[in-house]
Amino acid sequence: MERKQIDELVAKYNEGLADPAEIKLIEELIVAGEVDLASLHELALLDEQIHKMEGASPSLSLDDKFYTALADEKRASRKTNSFSFPSLNSLFPRLAMAAVLILSGFAVGYFCNHHNKKPK
Numbered sequence: 001m002e003r004k005q006i007d008e009l010v011a012k013y014n015e016g017l018a019d020p021a022e023i024k025l026i027e028e029l030i031v032a033g034e035v036d037l038a039s040l041h042e043l044a045l046l047d048e049q050i051h052k053m054e055g056a057s058p059s060l061s062l063d064d065k066f067y068t069a070l071a072d073e074k075r076a077s078r079k080t081n082s083f084s085f086p087s088l089n090s091l092f093p094r095l096a097m098a099a100v101l102i103l104s105g106f107a108v109g110y111f112c113n114h115h116n117k118k119p120k
Helices: 003-015 020-032 041-052 060-077 088-116
Strands: none
Touching: 003 020
C-alpha cells in the first residue's frame, strides 16, 4: 500500500469516517509497523482521558470489614497452648493501678506514723 493511501486512511480514521473494514486494515498496518500509533488522534485522546481519571478509593465500611477480617485471621493463626500469659495490653493498666495504690499507702502510712511520734 502506498504512503499516500495510508495517510488518507489514517485521516479518515481520525475524522471518525472509517468503516469496520478500513479499521481492520489500519490494525493490520499497525501490526506490520507501517502506521505509528501516535498518528491516530483518537488513541491519543483516549490515552489523555485515562491519565486524567482518578482512581477509586474504597469506602470506610470496606476498610472496617477488611480490618475486622484481618484481626479474625490473626486470632485464628495464634498458637493455643494449655497455658498462656494474659495479654499485656490488659495487664499493664492493672499493674500501674496496683503500684499507685501501694505507693500511696506507703506515703500515707509514713506521714501518719511520722506525726504520731513525739520528740522525747
